[in-house]
Amino acid sequence: MANNKKLVPEATDALEKLKYEVAAEEGIELKDGYNGDITARDAGKIGGNMVKKMIEYAEKHMKDSE
Known part of the structure; x- marks a missing residue:
């Protein structure tokens, strides 16, 4: 059975916005x-x-923090 629980509920609005952008x-x-x-x-x-x-964003920010 799938678990649809949001790990970061605060990200819901940003993910919705990203969905419509894409x-x-x-x-x-x-x-x-x-x-x-x-x-x-x-x-x-x-x-x-x-x-x-999201992967591109994470990679960019990981690189920036090095």
Whole structure:
């Protein structure tokens, strides 16, 4: 069973903003609220690019702190 508990609840708003930014960059229109009608391919593009951006952000900030 999946655990959907947020490890950092304060990040919820930032993740939502990132989701809409990535969707716009990919040309995928999201509406406020439920978006369960988008294709799995589009959802994967959004999620994959969100992870990519978060990794890039973490790598940049880890490098800056060295």
